[in-house]
Amino acid sequence: MQGLKQSIITSLWFMFLTFPIMVARVNTIENTVEWRWMNLAYVGVGVFFLSYVWRWALARKEAKQYEAPSTETAKKQSWLSRAMEEPAVARPALAALFALSVAMPMLVTTYQTNIFISFLLYVVLGLGLNIIVGVAGLLFLGHAAFYAIGAYSYALLNHYFGIGFWIALPLGGLFACLGGIMLAFPVLRLRGDYLAIVTLGFGEIIRLVLENWGSLTGGPSGISNIDRPGLFGMELSVADANIYIYYIVLALAIITMIAVQRLKNSRIGRALQALREDEIACQAMGIDRVNVKLMAFGLGTAWAGFAGVIFAAKTTFINPASFTFMESAIILSIVVLGGMGSNLGVILGSAFLVLMPEYLRAFSEYRMIIFAAAMVLMMVFRPQGLIAPKGRKYHVDDPDLIKEGEA
Amino acid sequence: MDWEFFIELGLGGLTRGSIYALIAIGYTMVYGIIELINFAHGEIYMLGAFTGLIVAGVMGIYGFPAFAILLMAIVIAILYCAAYGYTMEKVAYKPLRGAARLSPLISAIGMSLFLQNYIILAQTSDFLPFPTLIPDFEFMEPIAHIFGSTDLVIVVASAVSMVALTLFIKFTKLGKAMRATAQNRKMAMLLGINADKIISTTFIIGSSLAALGGVLISTHSGQLNFMIGFIAGVKAFTAAVLGGIGSIPGAMLGGLFLGLTESYAAGYISSDYEDVFAFSLLVIFLIFRPSGILGKAPVEKV
Structure with a gap:
């Protein structure tokens, strides 16, 4: 009642x-x-x-x-992450997934290949942002700016110097990485909310400069007729070029996944996680805060640069309107919805954000409002995201050390 | 030196700065009490402008005089924005008290996107014209080309509401309770202050001022769309940071400072890069003086 x-x-x-x-x-x-x-x-x-x-x-x-929280964390893992831990399940599943994604362009139309390209681009962007937000715990709201740096690097180099895709791809990543480090330098002292706002401001500055520097960037109307990537000098039809780009972005996504996974368990990755948990304690343990933060930014934004180059090659036309704050917010919500720090989460998150509105056309109008509501609800009811990230387990085999630990 | 141009820019900056100050107060008050950057505050301002437009549109059809329309638009916009601010706090921030630091901020970004898309779906994503509600006063005639009646109303209304707010915070019991909660929430609660009520009040006051700003600026600029809140929100936040976040006089000062800087930079350097100046100022301030003009540097507790 x-x-x-x-x-x-x-x-x-x-x-x-x-x-x-x-x-x-x-x-x-x-x-x-x-x-x-x-x-x-x-x-x-x-x-x-x-x-x-x-x-x-x-x-x-x-x-x-x-409820007692200690027992819960042990058994309360979603079935998906439990399945992923079992090699007998995970390996064939991954192999099947890989085979499916390789065969994908043969099975579906050009239009759908296009959707999958943008899905994979978001995976790469999300994984990059995940290093900064999820692993290092630095709230970063300017990811789209680095996506733009990548895209404009290729577009401008191609437009003015005729430089091809394969040379521009590492260059785009490099420029975005340098941009990230340049941004990181002045904001090293900031954290939390302030950092979020500065990165937002920085992202907007880049977009506004691109929009207003008409003589170089073409202003709001952008740059068109960007070359598609070449394959040994062959002329590809639009549909074939799309399939070709699909494979490039698939390869990039797989490389990113492996690289980010390895990074998380490396020395740098552990330093980043320590920084996220407690900055002061982390410095007391001898971790160089400056270096580690710069690395987090550089590593995260480099992926955005790669994704940007591919984006420019895919659409052959870019303008500043593709890199607004909305874009940064979408990438952030991918990371947040998926579970900050979890790679599998990012993939699910981008699938949810990119594929759902495409296949449920009725929802496309409501797409952003659903995501926005999901962001709020996620924070209220499940702050750890769809897939809760978990740290790597370390096993000790030396019996002496075990005894020491128990003592 | 062209003095008339200089004064014109100064007066333009004053108008702009008063609006920034009005919105900045909402940011700074919320930050002072719960240490949250209420990202959705700019959207409350935008909602205020839309509510004002709807009221003005409906009343305009029935042929009310412009003065009555303006008054009603402001009153109803304030009423609704206060209600929105209150509800937003209850839905998106209250369940997150005590959560990790990033959670409320992400929730606030979500709320901001939600309100923008709510307007897109329920109203429109296009620019809408906003009727001129403030008549041209005769005594303003000689200087109307550089400082119109609308500017005068904006500056006076902002000044009055800021003075009222300062008096309210200084001299009423509720204002005292707010200051106490801002200083130390736990201690205030121990002394019998209902912190939830104080937080709600803060959101209500901040949202009301934003609504006033929203209606006034829309009648000044003559148009609005769902994005006005985002840019105004970031600028007002800049103003709050410039003045020292958490400090109410700081927000007013920061708003004026930002408005004047923008106006002069746009006039003397380039108007294309107007927003870039604001953001650069924000970045520079956050790096060199994060505590702002009037703020105190926070002491970090280990």
Whole structure:
């Protein structure tokens, strides 16, 4: 009964709240108002039921907090990450996935290959951002700027000097990496919220410069007629070039995955994770904060540069509008939804963000609002993301050391 | 030196700066109390502008006088934005008290995107014209070409509301409780201050000021779309940082400083790079003086 009353009040409150925006739509030129009363009913009914779900989920979350947390972490891993740990399951699954992704362009149309290219590009972007946000814990809101640096490096080099794709690819990565380090230098002292805002500002500065430096970058109309990557001097048709780019980006995505996975378990990766957990303790342990932070930025943004070069080669036309803050926010939400620090999570996250709206056309209009809501809900109910990242387990074989540890 | 141009830019900067200051207060108050950059604050400002537009549109059809429309648009926009600010806090930030530092910030970014897309879906993603609601005053005639009636209303309204806010914070019991909560939330709670209520009040006050700014600036610029909140939000945040985040007089000072800098930089250097100046100023300040003009440098506890 209590719940019913609460739900009715919430529902009435939201009906009041959404009344002007959802119901009235004015046309100030023709001086007419369109009243959409049905929306009010939808909001009322929707909120009425959602408030039940909301309270149930909050209660569940609170109940969990009082349970003993130590036993929970051991067994509470999703079935997916448990399956991935079992080599007998994981290896054939990975092999099948690999075979499927290699055969993909033969099975689907050019249009769908295109979608998969952008999916893989987001995987690369997400994995790069994951190094900075997930592993090193530095909230970074300017990833799109480095994506833009990569794309513009190739576009400008190609436009002015006729430099080909394969030379531009490492150069784009290098420029983005250098850009990341250049940004990191001044912001080394900042953390948390301040860092987020500075990186956002930096991203916007780059976009505004690209937009306004018309003589070099073509301004808001961008650069067109960028060469597609060449294959031993052969002229490829558009469809074939697409398949070719698909394989390039697939290779890049696989390399990124392996590199990021290896990085996480390396000395640098452990230093980054230590930095995320406690900066002061980390310095006390002798980790050079400056070096490690620069490395995090450089390593993360380099992938954005590679992805940018491929993006420019794929679309053959770029303009600053492709690299707005929205783009950074999408990449960030991929990382956050997937689970910060988890590679598998990033793949699932980009699948969710890129493939879902493509295949569920009805949702494409609602895509951004669903993601935005998912971001908030994720933070409220499952801050660790879809796939919770977990640290690597280290086994000790030396019996003496084990004894020492137990003592 | 062309003095008239100089003064024109200065007055333009004053108008702009007052709006930044109005929005910056919301950022700085929320930051002062829960140490959260409320990313969605700019969107509240945008919602205020849209609510104002709807009220103005509906009343315009029934032929109310411009003055009454302006007053109603402001009152209803303030009412609704206060409600939105309150609800936003309850939905997106309250369940996250005590969570890891990044979580509320990401939640705030999500909220900001949510509100932008809410406007796109429920209204439109195009630019909409906003009716001129402020009549031309006769006594402003001689200087109307550099400082119009709208500018005057914006500056006066901002000044009045800021003075009112300062008095409220200084001399009322609720204001005292807010200052106490900002200094030390736990201690304030021990002394019987309802911290949840104080946080809600903070959001309500910040959102109301943003709504006032939203309606006034829209009638000044004559148009609005769903993105105005993003740019204004980042600039107002810059203003809050310039003045020293957490400090209310700092936000006012920072707003004016940013407005004037932008105006002069646009006038004397290049108007294309207007936003770049604002962002560069933010970056420079965060690097060299993160505590701002009036702020105190935080002491880091180990």
